[in-house]
Amino acid sequence: MSRSLSLQGAGLGLRRALLPELLTMSTGAVDFLECAPDNWIGVGGTYSEGLARLAERYPLACHGLSLSLGGPAPLDHAFVRQIRVFLDRYNVPLFSEHLSYCADDGHLYDLIPMPFTDEAVRHTAARIREVQDALGRRIAVENIAYYAAPYQAMSEIDFLRAVLDEADCDLLLDINNVIVNACNHRYDAADFLAAVPAERVVCLHVAGHYDEAPDLKIDTHGASVKADVWRLLAGAYQHLGSVPTVLERDFNLPPLPELLIEVDYIRDLQTAAQTPEVRHG
Template sequence: MSTPLSLQGAGLGLRRGLLPELLTMAPGAVDFLECAPDNWIGVGGTYGEGLAHLAERYPLACHGLSLSLGGPAPLDHAFLRQIRDFLERYHVPLFSEHLSYCADDGHLYDLIPMPFTDEAVRHTAARIKEVQDALGRRIAVENISYYAAPYQAMSEIDFLRAVLDEADCDLLLDINNVIVNACNHRYDAADFLARVPAERVACLHVAGHYDEAPDLKIDTHGASVKADVWSLLARAYQHLGSVPTLLERDFNLPPLPELLTEVDYIRELQIAAQVPEVRHG
């Protein structure tokens, strides 16, 4: 049922605004690309040709936006068939979705946090299993950033671990979201990371955020990665190993060389985590 993961190193999000530059970047500039199939299924013309060329040159991961894994409405199996065809067409090694819901009698155009309850664990895990059956593969779910906290009978990390166990799925760990939530909801990011089950982690994300106030961070994906995210990423490699890691940037796109500088820094941190510590004395 599962597809062996072949991602490694440091990747970059495939955005249409970057397509011309991505098509001309030097070989090896990134190790993989990631796209949202929701935005590319059925796309032809110049964009479709560009995607096909890039998929021939780089492993392509897929990160879904609209399955609404935690939502109340039935899963869209027609759309799942389209996703499965897309994944098979481009030999995608990893498909992930958000641990949230985003639809209720229509799309809400936002990622709504789940209540951290046993009932929500069972409901969401059953839907993840349904998706895995429909796609014929394991998927990874991503921890989201959130601002309003629904009813919490357990902590965020306990909820996350329970869903992973109940659904028997993998985790896409977003390091930026851990930093954002730790600030906004007053928990320790390092403690959260220490309780992440390493054997479940298939990929990491890093992105930029905005510091609205000392006690409020906004997840924007529209700026460079901040120092506290880099620091937690380095710690994550110590805990998890050099997991493949993606740089996300959704708007305020700078010239590609600026993004590749951040991709290179991810690689530096991965290499540093593999070097044995030298002890003196």
């Protein structure tokens, strides 16, 4: 199972509400699109036709929502098979899922944080390996935003690193979630970033959040990216290189040109990271 290397540049989350505008935007406006296969599998008609047209113009990454990698319930192998068909149909170079769980006796419709324990590492890594075997490819897992942890025998970054090593999978690093968690759980975002294993990172996410209080941030995906996220993204490129990056926006969708301004800013930061610093003496 080889690593995904075909994505590059700046991408945008594909939402159904954006479909008419995406179909008419210029080809170079984004470098790739990212969709949740959970929201497209089995969909027909205009939406299916629109997705097929976009997949002909842009590389398509996929970000899953409901595999519940850390959950106690058995994996839904029928759904995993559907995902594999979807990935093959659209020649998807990268599939990612959340490092969390979202189902037990039915779906919980939220991303539930994992306990940071050795047992949870072994359990989750085994399920990730099972999914990778079923899909016939490496997958990436994403660090989630969380507001309370069931139990922490180790730090978030140590748990993340342990799962990546045990599962031998890749990482989709959500920069906004690092900022949110660093504020809410009182750690330094730059220190967390420095401890991320660069060789595992295959994609980045950025999104907006809401500042509820000086010591509480809420991950909303419903606003523009904030300055502290942009600053950490610039630092991430210095640490990781110009990793392909997705702008996520799920709610309060502005006109597409406003989103494309943020996509262009991602590109600007990527270019700046690749440009050697000129020293004056």
